[in-house]
Every structure is written in C-alpha cells, then in structure tokens.
C-alpha cells in the first residue's frame with residue numbers, strides 16, 4: 001500500500017510550451033524599435049497574459065529584463081518568488097491589499113498612487129516603518145478609470161513636499177484609453193495634452209519625478225512621442241500585436257509585410273481516442289452536426305473547462321500531423337471531436353496543436369480569438385492556470 005507514489009508528477013490533458021528563443025526575438029525587436037535608451041518594463045499581469053508568472057519571469061530575466069510591472073500586490077509577490085534575490089524592479093500599477101501594503105513598502109516595490117487616499121496611507125505606513133515608499137503618481141487624463149484629477153495635483157504636490165523623507169517621487173504616469181485603434185485617435189491626443197499639462201505643473205513647481213511614463217505597446221508604436229523615460233510593454237513581448245490595425249499601420253510605414261514578432265506560446269494536447277461514424281449520424285450532444293459522409297473522428301481530452309471556448313463548436317481549428325482540421329459538434333466540458341477523415345496514419349497519442357505551428361500549418365491566437373469574438377489578450381489571459389508550462 002505505502003509504495004504508491006502519491007507525489008508522482010501527473011500529466012494533465014494538455015500543456016503550454018513557452019519558447020525562450022521567441023521571447024528573445026521579441027525583446028530584441030522592442031529594444032531596437034521602441035526602448036532604445038529607455039527603461040523597458042515588461043508587464044506580466046493576468047498571470048503573464050496566461051503564460052504563467054512562475055515560468056515566464058525567469059525567461060524574462062534570461063532575456064536581460066530588469067523591470068517588471070504587475071497589476072496587484074498579489075502578483076508582485078508571485079514575481080518576487082520567481083526572481084528571488086535578483087536585482088529586479090517590480091512596479092504595481094493597480095491594487096494593493098491593505099494587509100500587504102507594509103510588505104510592498106518593505107520589499108521596495110514601486111507602486112502607482114492614483115488617489116489622495118492611497119498617498120496618505122503610503123505616507124502613514126512609510127513613517128511607521130521608517131522607510132521610503134517608492135511612488136509613481138498616476139494622472140487622470142481621460143481614461144476615467146484610475147488617476148489623480150487636475151484639482152488633486154496641488155494637494156499631492158504638497159503632501160510629497162512635506163514628506164520627502166518618506167516618499168520617493170519615482171514617477172509620474174498615465175494610461176491611454178485605446179491607442180490600438182485609430183477610432184480613438186482624438187481621445188488619445190487629448191490625453192497626451194492633459195498629461196503634458198500635468199508635467200508642466202510639476203516642472204513649474206520645481207518638483208519633478210525621476211521618470212515620466214505613459215506608453216503601452218500600442219501607444220509606443222503609434223505615438224512615439226509618448227515613450228518618455230520608460231515604456232510598459234505587455235502584449236508585444238509575448239509575440240502578439242495589440243490589434244490587427246497596429247500591425248498593418250506598422251507594416252505600411254515600412255512597406256514590409258513580414259511579421260517581426262514570434263508567439264512565445266503554443267498549446268498542445270494529444271489524441272485520446274479514434275472512432276468512425278456513418279453518413280447521416282449526429283456527432284456529440286444535440287444535433288448541431290450531422291456527418292455528411294462516412295467520417296473518422298479523433299477525440300481530444302479538452303473542453304470549455306480548459307479554456308477551449310464553447311463558441312468554437314463546429315468552427316475551432318486544430319493541427320494533427322501537420323494537417324489543419326476542424327472541430328465537429330459542440331465543445332463539451334472536457335472533450336472535443338475533430339474531423340480526421342483525411343488522415344490515414346493517425347494514431348492514439350498523436351500530438352494535437354490547439355494554438356501554434358507545425359511545418360506547414362498554423363492556428364494563431366488571433367484566429368482563435370476571431371472565432372470566439374474575444375480579444376487575443378482575453379484568449380491568452382484565460383488559458384488554464386493548472387496546466388503545465390514547459391519552457392523550450
């Protein structure tokens with residue numbers, strides 16, 4: 001009885017493969033085209049856009065990245081676990097739980113301050129700890145999510161001046177509301193103006209931060225002047241464009257239509273079972289798919305519980321043995337069936353690519369996203385947390 005190895009590592013029904021060489025390529029592209037002499041802060045919120053903070057952050061370190069941005073104190077802790085004692089700056093752009101605020105300050109983690117409440121709390125805690133809190137003031141410029149209003153800037157200025165001993169004015173920043181689409185052009189231009197006014201306010205008062213930053217991936221591509229001292233890059237590092245429009249704009253400018261980015265992620269599973277059905281039979285639950293000929297089917301052990309959206313019923317694509325084929329019937333909780341009638345040499349256990357590339361076929365995240373009406377950001381961020389990430 002006691003010889004059963006309960007600590008054995010088990011194989012889940014699918015896994016994600018993360019490519020270090022793809023990441024190196026993307027970071028190089030960003031450094032060459034965007035960062036130049038600026039600080040590159042790599043955004044790993046949303047579990048590193050689904051890639052998995054614990055595996056992805058060490059890959060960033062290997063690629064030479066030294067500045068990492070997250071949404072919450074919870075994620076900052078995960079990054080800290082992944083970086084250990086390495087010299088990496090961590091910046092929280094959003095939530096800090098009250099219980100963990102002291103930990104954030106003690107750990108010298110930088111954070112956004114977007115209201116007077118948080119600024120006062122930071123000062124209180126820094127005094128108590130006899131330490132400096134490292135603050136980036138986030139300014140409201142028109143996104144209307146987080147940020148200090150114009151009227152609050154003088155209050156923030158006074159608080160910062162009075163508490164120089166406890167607050168280091170690390171940065172001033174904002175975030176643009178949809179720089180990935182020309183539909184928001186005027187709104188973003190207005191935001192840039194308002195941000196510049198806020199900068200002028202601090203300059204006039206001879207109280208300036210170490211760093212000015214505003215640009216995400218889309219803004220740094222479309223509005224190069226927003227790049228400032230630091231850029232906060234998320235989606236590009238993973239090998240995806242913020243939108244098709246940003247990719248096309250980038251290509252048009254250079255008159256070169258090859259994609260310089262490579263996706264870091266692939267999602268893979270295997271054939272669980274094979275079966276034949278006769279013409280006229282319905283496949284799976286209900287009657288959404290009837291075989292229009294004698295068919296061979298492969299069952300893949302993965303469904304909507306694993307992030308393979310139900311809206312991919314009868315439309316999702318997968319690759320088996322370098323052949324791109326289609327889901328038939330509805331996506332179940334734990335299984336899909338795909339049409340493999342054309343494949344002669346298929347066997348149980350063969351690799352199935354749900355997202356990624358084989359020699360001559362590809363299923364992209366954006367095709368996946370188009371079928372499900374999701375953003376590529378959403379498809380990535382919803383990738384299951386509990387499956388293995390294999391770095392290759």
Ligand SMILES: *Cc1c(COP(=O)(O)O)cnc(C)c1O
Nearest residue numbers: 043093175216217232233234235
């Ligand atoms: C998510 C986020 C970014 C990065 O956005 P990408 O489009 O992925 O580059 C930058 N800044 C803030 C405040 C964010 O929330």
